[in-house]
Amino acid sequence: MLRNLLISLLLLSFVYIFYNLYVGFTPKTELDGIAAHYADKGAAEIGAANLVTAVVVTYRGFDTLGEVTILFLTASIIGFFLKLTEADENKVIIHRGTSELLATSSNLLVPIIILFGIYVFMNGHLTPGGGFQGGAIIASAIALAILANPNMHINHQIILWVESISGVVFVLMGVLGILLAGGFLDNRILPQGQFGTLLSAGAIPIIYSFIGLKVGAEISNILEKYQKSQKES
Amino acid sequence: MEFFELGKISLLIGFGLIVLGFWGILSQKNIIKIILSFTIMETGVNILIVSLGYVKGKTAPIIDSAVEQGANHSVLGQVVDPVPQALVLTAIVIGFGTTALLLAYAMKLFKAKRTLQINNFNDLKW
Numbered sequence: 490m491l492r493n494l495l496i497s498l499l500l501l502s503f504v505y506i507f508y509n510l511y512v513g514f515t516p517k518t519e520l521d522g523i524a525a526h527y528a529d530k531g532a533a534e535i536g537a538a539n540l541v542t543a544v545v546v547t548y549r550g551f552d553t554l555g556e557v558t559i560l561f562l563t564a565s566i567i568g569f570f571l572k573l574t575e576a577d578e579n580k581v582i583i584h585r586g587t588s589e590l591l592a593t594s595s596n597l598l599v600p601i602i603i604l605f606g607i608y609v610f611m612n613g614h615l616t617p618g619g620g621f622q623g624g625a626i627i628a629s630a631i632a633l634a635i636l637a638n639p640n641m642h643i644n645h646q647i648i649l650w651v652e653s654i655s656g657v658v659f660v661l662m663g664v665l666g667i668l669l670a671g672g673f674l675d676n677r678i679l680p681q682g683q684f685g686t687l688l689s690a691g692a693i694p695i696i697y698s699f700i701g702l703k704v705g706a707e708i709s710n711i712l713e714k715y716q717k718s719q720k721e722s
Numbered sequence: 723m724e725f726f727e728l729g730k731i732s733l734l735i736g737f738g739l740i741v742l743g744f745w746g747i748l749s750q751k752n753i754i755k756i757i758l759s760f761t762i763m764e765t766g767v768n769i770l771i772v773s774l775g776y777v778k779g780k781t782a783p784i785i786d787s788a789v790e791q792g793a794n795h796s797v798l799g800q801v802v803d804p805v806p807q808a809l810v811l812t813a814i815v816i817g818f819g820t821t822a823l824l825l826a827y828a829m830k831l832f833k834a835k836r837t838l839q840i841n842n843f844n845d846l847k848w
Contacts (some may be wrong), residue, residue, distance in 0.1 A: 493749075496745070500744060504741055507741070516777065519777065520799070523805065524775075530796070540785065541811070544805060556812050570832075619784070619811075663734075684744075684795060718829060721833065
């Protein structure tokens with residue numbers, strides 16, 4: 490009883506704080522500070538039609554590097570946690586067969602979903618979307634394939650290589666930015682190109698494609714760990 | 723100033739989801755439900771941050787035929803704030819990472835005691 494009382498007191502104080510914030514909040518009527526600079530000069534400086542991508546990949550590219558690092562850390566910690574013993578690793582589990590509907594539709598859908606993910610991360614500088622979203626879409630295809638076939642063998646070597654190479658290329662592009670342009674992760678190491686076309690915005694399409702591959706590989710890695718952990722006794 | 727203004731509705735939803743998630747974290751006994759509450763709270767925070775970048779009557783920060791462009795593709799005064807949206811992109815990824823980790827912990831906890839009721843994990847209680 491006391492517990493419920495304390496919980497409701499805490500929640501009520503939260504509601505009180507939020508109510509005051511809500512009543513006192515007035516939406517902005519125009520951009521100010523750094524956001525105004527991004528809206529005004531962003532397209533001319535970066536060349537990306539999607540200003541969010543310009544902020545994520547170039548103006549605050551360092552954040553994105555940290556983000557990718559956190560994803561990598563998560564994947565490795567989960568790998569460490571869900572490590573199987575030798576005996577469990579070689580065990581074969583007979584699963585109840587999945588439904589015909591799921592198996593057939595996943596055969597049809599998985600390649601299309603992967604293609605869509607690649608489209609999303611390649612057009613990250615033009616349309617809503619980008620590396621993280623595209624990578625998550627690719628991983629969702631892997632999740633569907635695992636659901637359709639729980640014993641599916643995912644090649645760990647491919648995931649490892651894709652992940653490592655994309656990470657190294659991402660950092661290398663950043664270092665090239667120091668050498669050839671204004672600073673770390675500057676996208677002007679390549680010509681800006683025609684505004685609004687696929688090959689524009691300097692290095693952003695390349696960096697974002699590698700981020701997409703890396704995120705897709707990392708999430709697939711996590712999924713594979715979860716899939717394998719069902720063998721654990 | 724109206725209470726239910728268009729620019730503030732998403733703010734209200736964000737606050738509501740945060741309180742709901744917090745309630746779930748405090749009162750639920752099942753570990754999976756606690757993890758779900760964490761993700762609900764995260765979603766609330768993300769909606770909150772995005773709605774803070776809202777500028778009245780402006781459109782998404784993507785420069786195409788839908789916005790009037792000035793010289794050199796300047797869209798000052800046409801779009802909402804891109805910075806909170808970029809931050810939320812980061813926050814979503816971090817949220818994914820923490821959720822994946824929490825689920826891995828939950829699996830290990832279940833392996834240890836064959837239960838997911840938080841009351842049974844009282845080894846550190848005094």
